[in-house]
Amino acid sequence: MSTGSGTSPNAARRSDASRRAILRAAFDLVGEVGYAKLSIEGIAARAGVGKQTIYRWWPSKGAVLFDAFLMLSEDSGGSPALPDTGDLRADLVAVLRATVEELNDPRYDEPMRALNTEIAHDPELARTYLQRLERPMRELKKDRLRSAQRAGELPSDLDLDVAVDLIWGPLLNRWMLRGGELTGDYAERVVVAALDGLRPRGGAVG
Amino acid sequence: MSTGSGTSPNAARRSDASRRAILRAAFDLVGEVGYAKLSIEGIAARAGVGKQTIYRWWPSKGAVLFDAFLMLSEDSGGSPALPDTGDLRADLVAVLRATVEELNDPRYDEPMRALNTEIAHDPELARTYLQRLERPMRELKKDRLRSAQRAGELPSDLDLDVAVDLIWGPLLNRWMLRGGELTGDYAERVVVAALDGLRPRGGAVG
Structure with a gap:
């Protein structure tokens, strides 16, 4: 299925969109339910992706949240x-x-x-x-x-x-x-x- | 069983000793296993008391730990x-x-x-x-x-x-x-x- 050069542009775009949706969901959700009740399941549901999609990229909810902060910081112009x-x-x-x-x-x-x-x-x-x-x-x-x-x-x-x-x-x-x-x-x-x-x-x- | 004036001196002494043992156990244990793995069960086992003894006095492990700090502060002369x-x-x-x-x-x-x-x-x-x-x-x-x-x-x-x-x-x-x-x-x-x-x-x- 691969185009040979790794990931196709469309797949990369979809993947980036999922990634951003997950990080946005993690940030919003922790503000609503607190860190203790934040779960990978909850983030997946809010972002509209499967749990496995999250586990493919991050080992823990702490890691997701950290990248969410990093994205926010980069989006505001670094x-x-x-x-x-x-x-x-x-x-x-x-x-x-x-x-x-x-x-x-x-x-x-x-x-x-x-x-x-x-x-x-x-x-x-x-x-x-x-x-x-x-x-x-x-x-x-x-x-x-x-x-x-x-x-x-x-x-x-x-x-x-x-x-x-x-x-x-x-x-x-x-x-x-x-x-x-x-x-x-x-x-x-x-x-x-x-x-x-x-x-x-x-x-x-x- | 009550002496009428509430708790007997012996019972009060035993109760105070259990209380101190529990607080000491909580303080030592959190230093060894960290807060996430600290449990009422673990504290009870370390202090040599039943779980129910702890729940009679404290609603949560956080509350036990707080009183442990207070005891430590009072023991060192306030x-x-x-x-x-x-x-x-x-x-x-x-x-x-x-x-x-x-x-x-x-x-x-x-x-x-x-x-x-x-x-x-x-x-x-x-x-x-x-x-x-x-x-x-x-x-x-x-x-x-x-x-x-x-x-x-x-x-x-x-x-x-x-x-x-x-x-x-x-x-x-x-x-x-x-x-x-x-x-x-x-x-x-x-x-x-x-x-x-x-x-x-x-x-x-x-």
């Missing part, structure tokens, strides 16, 4: 660069406020929660996540900080990994552990505290 | 105050280095991971956790920061909740999401960055 208006503080506040809105949106909250707890328990998935999603996103954050270094807003010897953790860590930790309300105002206070530090600053500096 | 040598930076570095050692110890890593992911998925457990464990621990952290405020090391109008999140959030987030190696050196760099801020500081201040 990971877009952070805004760079020349005002680091304003740009970070804008980015973190947008993150707060996303984390407060039930359509994203449950799937991201599911992915994050899978990572917490699965070191292999965590490695894949780091390599394919976390590192690329982290590089974009560091690019914005590097631009601030060039503009003299940040010191040139800053530890950029610690800086990224200091800016984004508090928000993500509060979200995951439900430690308090996630508001745009909280995001702004974190950015200001991270940039200025907790200790008193002297006269007019930097 | 939550001890943070060290206060008068040098905030040194004290925080010591505390966070100790936390890193604990998080890197498999005996604690898996049970704490299990508790944290339960919280991430169970808003009701999260509320109980906040009230009985997180808030009391947070107050101890804030007490240390208040002492630093009185000593002039921190400004008197500091947002203490944001400060706690800024100091502890990056570490906990890196641990949960396995974002990188957790070392004492990393803990120290986070403390310094949180206190001094990312922006350059001017001359000799504070």
